[in-house]
Amino acid sequence: ILMSLRTLMREGMDKAAAIVEAVRLNFMPVSITSLTTIVGFASLNFSDSPPFWHLGNITAIGIAGAWVLSLTLLPALLAMMPVGFRVKRTSKFYKPAMERFADFVIARRKRLLVVVSVIALSLVAFIPTLQLNDEWVEYFSTDIEFRNDTDSAMAYFGMYPIEFSVGANGPGGVSEPLYLEKLDQFASWLRDQPQVTHVYAFSDIMKRLNKNLHGDDQGYYRIPDNRDLSAQYLLLYEISLPYGLDLNDRINVDKSATRVTATLTDADSIETKQFLSDAQAWLADNAPAYMHARPTSAGVMFTYIAERNVINMVGGTIAAVLAISVILAFALRSVSLGLLSLVPNGLPIMATFGAWAILVGEVGFSVATVASISLGIVVDDTVHFLSKYVRARSERKLSAEDSIRYAFKSVGTAIVTNTVILAVGFAVLMFSDFKVNADMGLLTSLAIVFALVLDFLLLPALLLWRSGEDEVAVAAPKATLAPVFNK
Structure with a gap:
């Protein structure tokens, strides 16, 4: 105008x-x-x-x-x-x-x-050559203190936790030796991945309990041989926890599933997608159907x-x-x-x-x-x-x-x-x-x-x-x- x-x-x-x-x-x-x-x-x-x-x-x-x-x-x-x-x-x-x-x-x-x-x-x-890729930490400039602190923490601890809710074969099934063996194998596979800095799985707790209850003999740092023994270890561990603490953050109420946490280090969305796909593929190829799990967490979102x-x-x-x-x-x-x-x-x-x-x-x-x-x-x-x-x-x-x-x-x-x-x-x-x-x-x-x-x-x-x-x-x-x- x-x-x-x-x-x-x-x-x-x-x-x-x-x-x-x-x-x-x-x-x-x-x-x-x-x-x-x-x-x-x-x-x-x-x-x-x-x-x-x-x-x-x-x-x-x-x-x-x-x-x-x-x-x-x-x-x-x-x-x-x-x-x-x-x-x-x-x-x-x-x-x-x-x-x-x-x-x-x-x-x-x-x-x-x-x-x-x-x-x-x-x-x-050239549009088809574009890749969808993101890393939320890099949203912030290196001039910002938060970014520098996060980069430092990333190098030692990782910043992207990925959660798996791995189901067992019915209530109480988390004590089954087969379930614990497969869970331990999955945790070992996760630790072998280059992006992973830390893995926390219920199988680690059971192996440590088995070792502790055998005089800290390193030869017993393995999954218990039968379900009843695993259930007794789990009960003993739960009642020995300090007041106010429990295992609800690792095991659901009816003991039909456990939570596995894998923490990733500096991984962009392309690498994270590949990791998630590989993890699901490993479960599909090596674990029973009831153990198949979809990864979740803010990082996945x-x-x-x-x-x-x-x-x-x-x-x-x-x-x-x-x-x-x-x-x-x-x-x-x-x-x-x-x-x-x-x-x-x-x-x-x-x-x-x-x-x-x-x-x-x-x-x-x-x-x-x-x-x-x-x-x-x-x-x-x-x-x-x-x-x-x-x-x-x-x-x-x-x-x-x-x-x-x-x-x-x-x-x-x-x-x-x-x-x-x-x-x-x-x-x-x-x-x-x-x-x-x-x-x-x-x-x-x-x-x-x-x-x-x-x-x-x-x-x-x-x-x-x-x-x-x-x-x-x-x-x-x-x-x-x-x-x-x-x-």
């Missing part, structure tokens, strides 16, 4: 009329961009993480409020405040930068269509949370893209433009992840929501450009080439300004000591910049291809073009 007001007043229109005309020209695109941005942020509700629900919903409410204020309070303030722009002096020897850029794009539209498409699709081709979020957010982003395309098709009264908008709206995000695959190679919980956040922002540039293009075609009856010139002249500077502001704003997050914020800021900034490139280089070429106008004269605009712009 401000850029339109500036343009109109520099062309000689008085302030009051320029405010009315600026609001009229931008009412539809501002409304559409607000709605589509709300849809983009609302898609964060597909996430498994409640904080992202709140982020999306609160931001959507804020966008709705900004839409109301932009169309009511802003014009009123502009009318009350002293606003003035010098009337632009026209010269047949000088052409504004955006008009010159429009001529450049139109003249080379076929080459740009091929080159930009190939580069963007080449980046997209964090191992899979990024994957679940990414899968859910892919569905949410697809739904948002389709909803935005439908909105644009209705608003622009063109199904083909609604479908065409899929390219400049979706391709920047995919190209961003392709570039991330080349630069980093891994994504985690921090980038699960980038697509939805970016989509709600990058669609704004497309909407403003297409709305001005459609207005030039329908109201001013301009050709496709001149309509593109009109779009660049009307909103080109505003789109660049908006992109710079948003990209720099999100780039500030890169300085955060919290990796989730830093990665999100960098990826969103990249997506915003890619969106500008595609909107300025690829979208005009697609519009000209859609129009079917192959002959382009770029040496100079048509003689009637400048007067039409100044109306």
